[in-house]
Amino acid sequence: MAREQKICYLSYHDSLTGLHNRRFYEENLSKLDIPENYPLTIVMSDINGLKLINDAFGHSAGDKLLISAAKIFSDYCRETDLIARIGGDEFIVAMPNTSGVEAEKIIDKINKEAKKITIESIELSISFGFETKNEVHENIQEIYRTAEDLMYRVKLIEIPSMRSGAIKTILNTLYEKDKSSEIHSRIVSQISEKIAVAYGMNRQEVAEVKTAGLLHDIGKIIIPIEIITKEGKLTSEEYNLIKGHPEIGFRILNSSHDMRNISTIVLGHHERWDGLGYPRGIKTDEIPIQSRIIAIADTFDAMTSERTYREVCTNKQALDEIIRCSGTQFDPKLVKVFADNFEKII
Numbered sequence: 001m002a003r004e005q006k007i008c009y010l011s012y013h014d015s016l017t018g019l020h021n022r023r024f025y026e027e028n029l030s031k032l033d034i035p036e037n038y039p040l041t042i043v044m045s046d047i048n049g050l051k052l053i054n055d056a057f058g059h060s061a062g063d064k065l066l067i068s069a070a071k072i073f074s075d076y077c078r079e080t081d082l083i084a085r086i087g088g089d090e091f092i093v094a095m096p097n098t099s100g101v102e103a104e105k106i107i108d109k110i111n112k113e114a115k116k117i118t119i120e121s122i123e124l125s126i127s128f129g130f131e132t133k134n135e136v137h138e139n140i141q142e143i144y145r146t147a148e149d150l151m152y153r154v155k156l157i158e159i160p161s162m163r164s165g166a167i168k169t170i171l172n173t174l175y176e177k178d179k180s181s182e183i184h185s186r187i188v189s190q191i192s193e194k195i196a197v198a199y200g201m202n203r204q205e206v207a208e209v210k211t212a213g214l215l216h217d218i219g220k221i222i223i224p225i226e227i228i229t230k231e232g233k234l235t236s237e238e239y240n241l242i243k244g245h246p247e248i249g250f251r252i253l254n255s256s257h258d259m260r261n262i263s264t265i266v267l268g269h270h271e272r273w274d275g276l277g278y279p280r281g282i283k284t285d286e287i288p289i290q291s292r293i294i295a296i297a298d299t300f301d302a303m304t305s306e307r308t309y310r311e312v313c314t315n316k317q318a319l320d321e322i323i324r325c326s327g328t329q330f331d332p333k334l335v336k337v338f339a340d341n342f343e344k345i346i
Contacts, residue, residue: 014085016063017070025084025092032082033133033140037096041103041132042143044151045073047089048125048162055251056170056221057120068117068124076109092144100132121169125162127155163256167218170252174221178228181217184301189213191297191345192290195334198341199293209290212265216294219249219266246270247279265290269298274328284331292331296322296338299329300346315346 012024020028032040047069054062066089073083073091082094095103107128117124129151133143175182192213196206220228223245227238234242246267253263267279268291275283303318313321319342326335338345 014070017067017085019070019073019091020082020084022084022086025082025086025094028082029094029140032094032096035136038136039097039099039132039134040140040143041095041098041100041130042140042147043093043095043103043107043128043130044144044147045091045093045126045128046151046155047091048127048155048159049122049166049255050089052163052166052252052255053119053122055248055255056166058222061120065117065119065124068119069114069126072110072113072117072124076106076113098132100130103130103132121173122166123162125158127151127158129154160257164258167215167252167256167259170221171215171218174218177225178220180305181220181228184305185214185217187301187305188216188294188297191300192294194341194345195293195297195338196290198345199334199337205290208261208265209293212262212269212290213294213297215249215253215262216266216269216298217245217249218252219245219247221252222248243270243278264288265294267291269294271295272329273331277329287331289331289334292334296330296334300338 012020014021047065050062050065053065066085069091070083070085073093077083077093077095080096081098084092086092095106098106107130111126111128114124114126129147129149131143131146131150133140189210190213193206193210196209201209220242223241227234227241230238246269250263250267253259253266265288268282268287271277271280271282271287271291272295273284273287273292275281277287300318300322303313303321304315306312319339322330322335323339326332
């Protein structure tokens, strides 16, 4: 009997948040859509930046965000309201005997409470849209679609600032976790900028290289600090985790429209001229030139900085090694620019 009750419960509830699921909402909406319940307001909501948080901190962080959101909905909606999680980041509330003005007051309370919730230093952000059914002849599915459309319009306004704020937070969290990452990123950014100038890039291209240099390791946010700072050789499993950071960085940055170009540069900064790099194994001019510049700057700083897993090289030794790898690891044209302008760049 208990097993049957559990199966019945799970068939109508979301296992993560404990709220009702889409199936329950769809089967029970018609019971609410009766004249006695008018005005009936449908509220659509969407958690902003959930994918970004999953990519940066793992799905457990995203789950905490969803659970926190569900608790706020439960705390601030009434017992007569039907609350359901109907998608990965989407929640719906059907509010009987509730005007648009009353629904807006509840939404304001939820938003105020959401601002107090932070997961991995990122504030919980929820976009809302709502519409009210007042008359029998109005189609409840049209009411739902209008609420959804309004939510997406709000989301278009709210999410760019949320994402840019989240990217800054992720970067700061990485720097707090590993101070040497901040120093390394700033040096790579400076060297990359100088190589780009020496190569003759225009102001826009130079700015992109500089920004991508600063953000090139943002994907390391998901790697445990003990692996980043490990002394001695990494295991193959640890090395594979490290190798995933360009793709994680790409996904984090690609979530923001303003960062699309930067995300592609970050994705390619561990590719090699000969095609033996990662993550895609592309070669020569298939690799964005900005990524090829960062590859040189990144390697130079890694060789000349104190690292737990190797001895520090002098500037001259590091330059000689980069020249030796010209045409294999690095773009030969860029190596020549780096070597010819070495005193200006370093």
